[in-house]
Amino acid sequence: MPATQYGQSGAGNAATNTYGLNLKNGGANRLIIEQLLEGGISRHGTIHLTLIDPDSQTPGVAAQIAGSAAAGGTTAILVGGSVGVGGRGLEHTVSEIKTSTDVPVIIFPSDVGSVCSKADAIFFLCLLNSRNVAYLATNQALGAVFIKSYGMEPLPVAYIIVEPGGTVGWVGDARLIPRNKPEIAAAYALAGKYLGMRWIYLEAGSGVSDTVPPKMVQAVKAALEDTKLIVGGGIKTDKQAELLARSGADVIVTGTAVEQDVDIQERIAGFVRAIQR
Numbered sequence: 001m002p003a004t005q006y007g008q009s010g011a012g013n014a015a016t017n018t019y020g021l022n023l024k025n026g027g028a029n030r031l032i033i034e035q036l037l038e039g040g041i042s043r044h045g046t047i048h049l050t051l052i053d054p055d056s057q058t059p060g061v062a063a064q065i066a067g068s069a070a071a072g073g074t075t076a077i078l079v080g081g082s083v084g085v086g087g088r089g090l091e092h093t094v095s096e097i098k099t100s101t102d103v104p105v106i107i108f109p110s111d112v113g114s115v116c117s118k119a120d121a122i123f124f125l126c127l128l129n130s131r132n133v134a135y136l137a138t139n140q141a142l143g144a145v146f147i148k149s150y151g152m153e154p155l156p157v158a159y160i161i162v163e164p165g166g167t168v169g170w171v172g173d174a175r176l177i178p179r180n181k182p183e184i185a186a187a188y189a190l191a192g193k194y195l196g197m198r199w200i201y202l203e204a205g206s207g208v209s210d211t212v213p214p215k216m217v218q219a220v221k222a223a224l225e226d227t228k229l230i231v232g233g234g235i236k237t238d239k240q241a242e243l244l245a246r247s248g249a250d251v252i253v254t255g256t257a258v259e260q261d262v263d264i265q266e267r268i269a270g271f272v273r274a275i276q277r
Ligand code: 1GP
Pocket: 051, 203, 204, 205, 206, 207, 208, 231, 232, 233, 234, 235, 253, 254, 255, 256, 257
């Protein structure tokens, strides 16, 4: 079995996948997905993640998208959405995706109902600018028990929603960060860092017409320094992805651009080329 792009080899170990990762060995490999993402960032400058909403296609089609995205160079598959995500549909989608690719599958939850035992890891989100305690602590408390029993890896993520915010802004009852106030976004991001979160996620909302403003990304990254910054929402072109990466995004997330594109592998490869150092 060949060494992976991350320099690991799973040779001789039946419990590992082709990335050399023992994805289900809870305690021992607690930070393995996080290290994989960090390794990608230190090698390539900025990495790409593909978001698949299980509510937008059949599990079989989701698996095809994931396989093509992985072939195009995406580092991991995020599975999530704001409405209608959970139960059998989610489980079936994650299971099918895992048959089509060895890249990690990470849950991008909307609430406790999105915790899924078949995934490798979960973005353990705190929606810092929500007005609703359910998105600040209650879903986290209810979900934590499942995450532990499933042996999933939680990645601590401070989630910050920026105007226009889209569906997630409404569902999450977010007090949206004004687009012309990068200093407010930077203050929230710094709060997330000081609360101990190793990943900060600036979200404009899925399918929105404008991405997070590059100037806001710059201000947030300047405040965060080495804490990792994820940016998503409304990214449709290579140019937009490149600009956000140059502004300081360590991770670029796209969802809609892939759902709407026919040549998914090439679409993702374009994003990956645009953001790499
Ligand atoms: C992830 O919500 C985004 O942060 C995905 O947004 O669907 O617009 O790519 P798009």
